[in-house]
Amino acid sequence: MATQQPKIVGIVNITADSFSDGGQYLETDAAREHAKKLLADGADVVELSGASSNVNSAPVSAQEEIARMEPVLAELDCAVSVDATKPAVQRWALSKGVAYLNDIKGFPDESLYPELARSDAKLVVMHCISGVDKAVRQEKSVQEVFDSIYSFFEQRLPALEAAGITRERLVVDPGMGLFLASNPEPSFAVFSHIAELKKHFGLPVMVSVSRKSFLRNFQKSDDCDIQSRTLAAELFAATQGADYIRTHDVRALHQALATVGAIAEGAK
Secondary structure (H helix, E strand, C coil): CCCCCCEEEEEEECCCCCCCCCCCCCCHHHHHHHHHHHHHHCCCEEEEECCCCCCCCCCCCHHHHHHHHHHHHCCCCCCEEEECCCHHHHHHHHHCCCCEEEECCCCCCHHHHHHHHHCCCEEEEECCCCCCCCCCCCCCCHHHHHHHHHHHHHHHHHHHHHCCCCHHHEEEECCCHHHCCCCCHHHHHHHCCHHHHHHHHCCCEEECCCCCHHHCCCCCCCCCCHHHHHHHHHHHHHHCCCCEEEECCHHHHHHHHHHHHHHHHHCC
16 A cells, blocks of 8 residues: 655644643743754654643633743744644744644634735644534544534635635644544544545645544553554555644654655565
8 A cells, every 4th residue: 555755743732731741841941852853853844832632721821822832933943833723822823934823623713814814824724523622522423523524624615715825725634533522433434534535625634643542442451552553543644645644753653654665665
């Protein structure tokens, strides 16, 4: 099965309560060094986040989000993405000339559209079945999730384009894990339809499955290795045509993709 070389987006959570690394990079120096390590490990893009979407995360003001990210962003000489839902934070990111803006709510605030249209940033338009700014524990059927994904993008993408945002700047993310459902079946089903989603909307696709709970919640075991399961899922996403893979463990993914690529070349 052919595996393309997606861009690797390395995650820097400058937060107290993110899913798997909350508190590790809350201090500016730690976040800065982690970002630089991700680049050295092979990241094409570094994504900064100043607020968690964890189910149990505490609210963070726009001012605090910006204060967490600003000193780190100032030190980075690379393509940077900012993961934010608050318009004030998004406006700040645009003013800094970031390469990507990632919104887990998929840019619902139409008052921001003129500013988005004037910018050059690529927009990662993510689907979240709950429509709120954090994950929610709720079981959903596979059909409910697919209906939600298609309905969301069929409404949101034309609205963004009508505002003057060109298709070349749009990236779609169907969501994974608790952004779809608390049961793992919908996430696995979406995996098998990445190529179909990409073809249907005619846009690049981002996949973000790193350390997500649905990978723990099938074939549960006390010795579950979430990093191994994450890498397997990310490699499968690459075989399905994912254009961007957002991950915590850049080194493992970068080396795995390089290895698969070398094997594929040798087999020709």
